Amino acid sequence: MTTAAIAPSLLAATVQDLRRHAPFSEMEAAHLEWMAGRLQLAYYPAGAVVLEPDAGMPEWFYVVKQGSVEAGGAAEDSVIKLLAGECFPLGALLAGRPVANQFRAAEDSFCYLLAAADFHALLEQSAVFRDFCTRRIASLLEQSQKAVQSEYALRQDEDSRLERSLASILSRAPVSVPRGTPLSLALQAMHDERVGSVAITDEADRPLGILTLKDVLSRVTLPGLPLETPIEKVMTAEPIALPAGATAREALLIMARHGIHHLLLVADGRLAGVISEKNLFAIKRMSVQGVTNAIANAADTEALKRAGRDIAALAHSLLAQGMQAETLTELIATLNDHLTRRLIELETAACALPAVRWCWMALGSEGRMEQTLATDQDNALIFTTANEADLESVREQLITMARRINEGLDACGFPLCKGFIMASNPKWCLSAEEWRSQFSRWIDAGGPEELLNASIFFDFRPLYGAEALAAELRAWLATKIQGNPRFLKQMTQNALRNVPPLGLVRDFVLSEDEMHPHTLDLKLNGSMPFVDAARIFALASGQSATGTAQRLKQSGQALRIPGEEVDSWVQAFHFIQLLRLRHQHGRERKGLAPDNHLNPDMLSVLDRRILKEAFRQARKLQARLALDYER
Amino acid sequence: MIWPFSRPRIALPQAAASRLAALKAAPRPKPQTPLSELRWVVVDVETGGLNPHIDALLSIGAVEVRDGRLKLGHSFEAGLLQSAVTSHENILVHGLTHSQQLSGRAAREALLDFAEFAAGGPFVAFHAGFDRTALQVSMQRELGWNLPGHWLDAAVIAPLLFPRLAGECRSLDDWMHALAIQNFSRHSAAADAAATAQLWLILLDAAAAQRIGTLKALENLASARKWLVT
Numbered sequence: 001m002t003t004a005a006i007a008p009s010l011l012a013a014t015v016q017d018l019r020r021h022a023p024f025s026e027m028e029a030a031h032l033e034w035m036a037g038r039l040q041l042a043y044y045p046a047g048a049v050v051l052e053p054d055a056g057m058p059e060w061f062y063v064v065k066q067g068s069v070e071a072g073g074a075a076e077d078s079v080i081k082l083l084a085g086e087c088f089p090l091g092a093l094l095a096g097r098p099v100a101n102q103f104r105a106a107e108d109s110f111c112y113l114l115a116a117a118d119f120h121a122l123l124e125q126s127a128v129f130r131d132f133c134t135r136r137i138a139s140l141l142e143q144s145q146k147a148v149q150s151e152y153a154l155r156q157d158e159d160s161r162l163e164r165s166l167a168s169i170l171s172r173a174p175v176s177v178p179r180g181t182p183l184s185l186a187l188q189a190m191h192d193e194r195v196g197s198v199a200i201t202d203e204a205d206r207p208l209g210i211l212t213l214k215d216v217l218s219r220v221t222l223p224g225l226p227l228e229t230p231i232e233k234v235m236t237a238e239p240i241a242l243p244a245g246a247t248a249r250e251a252l253l254i255m256a257r258h259g260i261h262h263l264l265l266v267a268d269g270r271l272a273g274v275i276s277e278k279n280l281f282a283i284k285r286m287s288v289q290g291v292t293n294a295i296a297n298a299a300d301t302e303a304l305k306r307a308g309r310d311i312a313a314l315a316h317s318l319l320a321q322g323m324q325a326e327t328l329t330e331l332i333a334t335l336n337d338h339l340t341r342r343l344i345e346l347e348t349a350a351c352a353l354p355a356v357r358w359c360w361m362a363l364g365s366e367g368r369m370e371q372t373l374a375t376d377q378d379n380a381l382i383f384t385t386a387n388e389a390d391l392e393s394v395r396e397q398l399i400t401m402a403r404r405i406n407e408g409l410d411a412c413g414f415p416l417c418k419g420f421i422m423a424s425n426p427k428w429c430l431s432a433e434e435w436r437s438q439f440s441r442w443i444d445a446g447g448p449e450e451l452l453n454a455s456i457f458f459d460f461r462p463l464y465g466a467e468a469l470a471a472e473l474r475a476w477l478a479t480k481i482q483g484n485p486r487f488l489k490q491m492t493q494n495a496l497r498n499v500p501p502l503g504l505v506r507d508f509v510l511s512e513d514e515m516h517p518h519t520l521d522l523k524l525n526g527s528m529p530f531v532d533a534a535r536i537f538a539l540a541s542g543q544s545a546t547g548t549a550q551r552l553k554q555s556g557q558a559l560r561i562p563g564e565e566v567d568s569w570v571q572a573f574h575f576i577q578l579l580r581l582r583h584q585h586g587r588e589r590k591g592l593a594p595d596n597h598l599n600p601d602m603l604s605v606l607d608r609r610i611l612k613e614a615f616r617q618a619r620k621l622q623a624r625l626a627l628d629y630e631r
Numbered sequence: 632m633i634w635p636f637s638r639p640r641i642a643l644p645q646a647a648a649s650r651l652a653a654l655k656a657a658p659r660p661k662p663q664t665p666l667s668e669l670r671w672v673v674v675d676v677e678t679g680g681l682n683p684h685i686d687a688l689l690s691i692g693a694v695e696v697r698d699g700r701l702k703l704g705h706s707f708e709a710g711l712l713q714s715a716v717t718s719h720e721n722i723l724v725h726g727l728t729h730s731q732q733l734s735g736r737a738a739r740e741a742l743l744d745f746a747e748f749a750a751g752g753p754f755v756a757f758h759a760g761f762d763r764t765a766l767q768v769s770m771q772r773e774l775g776w777n778l779p780g781h782w783l784d785a786a787v788i789a790p791l792l793f794p795r796l797a798g799e800c801r802s803l804d805d806w807m808h809a810l811a812i813q814n815f816s817r818h819s820a821a822a823d824a825a826a827t828a829q830l831w832l833i834l835l836d837a838a839a840a841q842r843i844g845t846l847k848a849l850e851n852l853a854s855a856r857k858w859l860v861t
Contacts, residue, residue, distance in 0.1 A: 007708035009819035
């Protein structure tokens with residue numbers, strides 16, 4: 001009698017079939033083959049019960065081969081849908097307890113079955129499998145992160161970036177001195193301007209030579225030359241110069257060939273700039289520090305526009321290097337803050353300001369520090385007047401200033417707000433007292449429009465000026481809200497209307513909108529349930545944080561929600577934000593305007609599953625919200 | 632029906648003879664056995680051509696279906712090493728070359744292995760007449776023995792259980808498509824047997840739903856369509 005075995009061609013085919021999905025895609029061939037040889041295949045017509053709580057300890061580990069299996073109790077609306085490649089019941093098998101939910105075939109389905117004893121043996125054998133089973137969501141997130149890295153690593157071809165013209169890299173005007181300048185003055189200029197080299201030019205601004213800090217050591221300090229020496233005695237004469245239109249690649253090649261670190265740029269024979277090796281490295285790996293400095297040193301809106309573009313380029317590059325959504329969005333927000341502050345500095349220096357305390361506030365996603373690559377501006381002003389009579393004239397002056405700032409921001413890549421939620425709108429340039437009465441009206445009325453406003457304005461965050469004004473408003477708001485449970489309930493009901501797009505029939509409910517057919521709105525259906533719930537939790541528990549993740553963490557503690565639950569929400573939120581960033585990045589690369597309409601069919605199987613899990617987390621979060629505030 | 636009724640005696644080596652004796656003595660499933668208790672052997676064979684009486688049997692693939700499950704760990708496949716010209720006249724009349732003996736033994740071993748795996752069936756195949764004939768011709772030639780057992784034809788039973796699909800489905804591919812069965816890439820006899828077995832799982836489920844409970848009942852259903860069963 002032949003012993004039981006699997007036919008070689010079936011073994012190969014089964015392993016290949018399993019490999020299409022995590023964690024099997026990551027497992028060693030020997031472990032997969034061991035598993036395949038022990039598998040059985042079962043058929044479940046639509047509606048058939050696969051597994052139920054009454055069946056006792058689960059005897060089998062299931063992998064959906066084709067079709068789909070639904071799991072869920074009758075009580076909740078928490079039906080989850082398992083598609084091809086998904087495994088169950090992990091929790092019950094690991095914990096050695098009956099399943100909590102009934103599992104039934106949602107359509108005609110085939111499942112692979114592995115006996116529970118074999119499942120446990122496989123856990124022992126395969127670290128990959130064990131890791132997957134015990135840390136399902138976490139491990140999924142990690143893998144997705146890895147996928148992001150490799151995907152972008154491919155595109156992160158330095159080639160295209162090195163084709164940038166040198167003129168586009170220049171961040172500042174060149175530091176130059178005329179022939180005959182004593183060394184002391186030239187060195188002072190380098191020190192003051194914080195540059196590593198100085199160009200020497202003739203009367204027509206034509207470059208004659210260059211002197212770098214390194215040269216100073218060997219040509220001035222060590223020989224002990226007096227600092228009165230005219231600079232042309234020690235400079236490198238007939239320096240290498242490139243036209244401003246030359247590319248970064250050419251500059252790098254010339255530097256490498258001649259062993260130099262600085263190059264002069266000329267336009268029409270005149271000195272147009274100095275390129276240092278550092279500038280070139282910056283584009284190879286654009287640094288946060290570099291962009292920050294560029295913003296701090298920006299002398300005008302033109303320089304800030306460049307910085308705005310750099311922020312976007314940096315965000316793409318960091319996304320490519322595998323930075324987490326959490327860090328990345330915060331970083332984008334921080335740089336955007338720097339840019340906005342610098343712009344306000346420049347603009348306020350240029351106009352007459354009333355002698356009052358005022359503060360520029362960021363609202364909406366900017367207030368939450370959760371901007372993506374497609375963000376328009378949302379801002380407002382708060383001020384105080386010593387004298388009631390001055391109110392309108394002060395407002396007028398501030399609005400004049402705000403208009404310049406709004407337009408400047410527009411020029412730097414933050415489009416004007418379509419809903420005119422901007423500081424230059426007289427409705428949103430208010431005194432502290434006016435803000436309080438405005439907020440009070442919204443809280444007391446609680447209609448749809450008021451709730452919408454609250455969702456934007458209650459995420460305010462001071463950005464520039466007298467920050468205490470915003471802090472006082474925040475403290476006042478916390479007290480006001482806590483005395484108004486009715487408003488919290490209205491906000492909750494409003495938030496709960498936005499149901500995560502998990503389908504009963506298909507895995508996702510897609511838009512029927514003609515403009516964006518067959519898509520999910522990652523902002524409306526994805527991030528918003530988390531953002532809304534976090535806002536309500538934070539307002540209810542008097543937390544001052546405006547960021548969604550921070551709000552969830554802070555209020556989680558205040559409201560005694562288990563830490564793991566909060567962590568899952570935060571992770572799910574960050575994953576959706578990451579998908580948004582990736583989607584927008586992808587569209588920009590194709591020359592399309594970034595948006596939030598994602599076709600889930602374009603996602604990898606893995607991302608699709610995580611996204612589903614993230615939506616499930618949104619549903620759990622909403623259930624918690626309903627429990628606490630809907631009564 | 633062309634059938635080698637005259638059964639030439641074949642001198643088998645001792646080991647093969649005792650295996651064959653054990654196979655002849657093995658019990659066979661009773662017609663009253665409930666469908667759910669049967670161990671089905673779902674088979675697919677590949678031959679050198681379209682005539683199972685003449686064309687060489689090249690490979691056999693089979694999987695076990697039991698308790699409503701396709702047991703991947705209980706599957707079988709074997710390639711048969713034999714030259715196309717080999718027939719029992721050649722074997723009896725002429726002496727065999729060394730390589731022919733080798734391949735002949737390989738085919739015999741493979742057929743014995745399969746018969747032992749099958750353990751009396753019942754057998755299921757799609758267009759079962761073809762697979763059955765091809766196997767029996769080879770068995771007869773190599774072992775001087777007819778593989779006994781019940782044979783059920785999925786190609787006959789499927790349209791009886793799914794009459795609404797009967798008009799549009801002819802081939803196994805048609806049924807796979809109509810019932811939305813996704814299978815591994817099918818390029819071996821074993822993979823085809825697995826595909827047929829998946830169809831069989833669905834047919835068993837449909838039979839249960841239509842209160843067809845025993846092997847006999849299923850055979851009766853099939854023979855009502857003037858199909859011959861052993």
